[in-house]
Amino acid sequence: MLPAVTWVHRGLSYPAAGLWRRMNSSRAEGKGILANRVAVVTGSTYGIGLAIARRLAQDGAHVVVSSRKQQNVDRAVAALQGEGLSVTGTVCHVGKAEDRERLVATALEHCGGMDFLVCNAAVNPLVLNSEGGSTLGASEQVWDKILDVNLKSPALLLSQMLPHIEKRKGAVILVSSIAAYMPILGLGVYNVSKTALLGLTRTLAMELAPKGIRVNCLVPGLIKTSFSQVLHKDEAFCNQLKKSQQLQRIGQPEDCAGIVSFLCSPDANYITGENIVVAGFSPRL
Numbered sequence: 001m002l003p004a005v006t007w008v009h010r011g012l013s014y015p016a017a018g019l020w021r022r023m024n025s026s027r028a029e030g031k032g033i034l035a036n037r038v039a040v041v042t043g044s045t046y047g048i049g050l051a052i053a054r055r056l057a058q059d060g061a062h063v064v065v066s067s068r069k070q071q072n073v074d075r076a077v078a079a080l081q082g083e084g085l086s087v088t089g090t091v092c093h094v095g096k097a098e099d100r101e102r103l104v105a106t107a108l109e110h111c112g113g114m115d116f117l118v119c120n121a122a123v124n125p126l127v128l129n130s131e132g133g134s135t136l137g138a139s140e141q142v143w144d145k146i147l148d149v150n151l152k153s154p155a156l157l158l159s160q161m162l163p164h165i166e167k168r169k170g171a172v173i174l175v176s177s178i179a180a181y182m183p184i185l186g187l188g189v190y191n192v193s194k195t196a197l198l199g200l201t202r203t204l205a206m207e208l209a210p211k212g213i214r215v216n217c218l219v220p221g222l223i224k225t226s227f228s229q230v231l232h233k234d235e236a237f238c239n240q241l242k243k244s245q246q247l248q249r250i251g252q253p254e255d256c257a258g259i260v261s262f263l264c265s266p267d268a269n270y271i272t273g274e275n276i277v278v279a280g281f282s283p284r285l
Contacts, residue, residue, distance in 0.1 A: 031060055032058065032059040032060025032061070033059050033060060033261070033265045033266070033267075034056060034059045034060040034061040034261065034264060034265060035060035035061075036060070036062075037060070037061045037062070037115040037116065037168075037170075037264070038061065038062045038063075038064070038107060038111040038112075038113055038114045038115050038116070039053075039056045039057075039061045039062070039063045039064070039114070039115065039116040039117075039118060039264065040063075040064045040066070040103065040107050040114055040116065040117050040118070040161070041053045041056070041063060041064070041065055041066070041118040041120060042066050042092060042094050042103070042118070042119050042120055042121035042153075042157070043066070043067065043094075043120040043121030043122060044063075044065040044066060044067065044076065044118075044120060045065060045066075045067035045069075045072035045073055045075065045076035045089075046067075046072065046076070047223070047253050048120060048175065048220060048223055048253045048256050048257075049065075049118075049120040049121070050065075050076055050253065051252075051253035051254050051256060051257040052118055052120065052256065052257045052260045052261075053065050053076070053080065053087065054080060054083070054085065054257065055254070055257035055258060055260065055261050056116070056118075056257075056260070056261055056264065057080060057085035057086060057087055058085065059261045059265070061086075061115075061116070061264070062086045062087075062088075062110075062111050063080070063085070063086065063087045063088075064087075064088055064089060064090070064103070064106055064107045064110065064111065064114075065077060065080070065087060065088075065089040066089060066090055066091065066092035066094075066103055066121075067089075067091065067092070067121075068091065068092070068093045069091070070091050073089040073090065073091055074089075076089060077089040088106065088110045088111075089106075090102055090103055090106040092121075094119075094121045094149060094153035094154075094157060095145075095148045095149045095152075095153055097156070100153070100156060100157050100160055101160065103157070104157075104160050104161055104164075107161075107164075108164070113164050113167065113168060114161055114164050114165055114168070114170065115165065115168045115170035115171070115264070116165075116170050116171050116172070116173070116264045117157065117158060117161055117165060117170075117171075117172045117173070118172075118173045118175070118260060119153070119154035119157065119158075119172070119173070119174050119175060120175045121149065121153065122149060122150045122175070122193075123145055123146045123149045123150055123190070134188055135188030135189060135191075135192065136188075137188075138188060138189045142189055143189055146189045146190055146193050147189070147193055147196075150190070150193035150194065150197070151193050151196050151197060151200065154174055154197070154200065155200060155204075158172060158204070162208075162211075162213075165213055166211045166212070166213060169211075169212035169213065170213060171213065171214045171215070171216070171263060171264050171268070172204065172208075172213065172214070172215045172216075173215075173216055173217065173218055173260050173263055173264070174197050174200065174201050174215070174216075174217045174218070175197075175217070175218045175220070176194045176195075176197040176198055176201075176217050176218065176219045176220075176275065177190075177194040177219065177220060178219060178220065178221040178222065178277065178279050178283065179191045179194050179195075180194040180195040180197065180198050180219060180275075181219070181277070181283035181284065182283050183195075197217060198217060198219075198275045201215055201216065201217035201273065201274075201275055202273050202275075205272045205273030206273070209272060214263075214268070214269070214271065214272035215272055215273065216263050216268075216271060216272060216273070216274045216275075216276065217274070217275040217276065218256060218259060218260060218263075218276060218278065219275050219276060219277040219278065219279070220251065220255075220256050220278050220279065221251055221277070221278060221279025221280055221281070222250050222251060222279070223250070223251040223252065223253055223255065223256065224250050224251065224252055224253075249280065251278065251279065251280060255278055256278050259276060259278060263276075
């Protein structure tokens with residue numbers, strides 16, 4: 001089991017007085033709202049995934065981070081442990097069965113079980129943009145690569161972790177994209193994969209509710225990360241996007257982290273099957 005550590009928290013202001021009092025009380029006791037829980041976060045060595053891992057650990061969870069590259073895992077673990085947070089990590093390419101098995105084994109070995117799974121790993125669509133981003137022009141290889149990582153891997157990884165999460169009546173958070181509601185021209189197959197995650201969320205929520213497991217989906221808008229840098233550095237694209245935004249700015253990774261911690265917490269015990277947009281505006285009625 002991971003040792004107890006002194007948790008580091010940010011001075012945030014919460015609108016709900018009851019929640020603020022509970023969080024303050026927990027912090028004063030050196031604990032957090034997720035104390036003694038275990039969270040596994042894929043694609044969590046930079047950007048949104050790293051911000052989520054940090055916030056879950058700040059709120060008391062033991063966190064297992066993962067990424068495709070060992071040096072990225074080492075850097076993230078060192079940084080978070082340097083902040084006094086309880087974190088371990090392992091290499092995991094979520095599209096590879098042996099890597100998914102290693103991730104499960106790491107969580108069990110270091111933490112003795114798991115409560116939460118956050119599926120953030122995804123294929124960067126611009127890496128596979130050799131066909132110009134056309135949906136119908138995409139090769140079978142591109143279809144397979146994007147759907148394997150963005151859609152199939154969360155379901156396959158969850159199936160391996162399910163017996164352990166069920167024991168603890170835990171929660172699952174999938175990470176989609178605003179492209180699921182507002183397809184981005186040039187990101188054809190990526191748009192499709194992220195839309196499919198919304199359906200996967202609703203389906204898994206129904207199937208796993210009898211087991212006491214909640215499943216929700218984070219839908220980030222344009223967030224300033226290396227993953228989306230080609231988009232947020234495109235001045236014309238950003239200006240067009242801002243026309244539909246109520247909050248006139250590009251999001252930061254930390255904007256996505258608090259809602260994930262909330263969805264893992266007891267305060268969200270009656271929330272499942274939701275696709276929650278964090279984009280500075282709502283793309284829905």
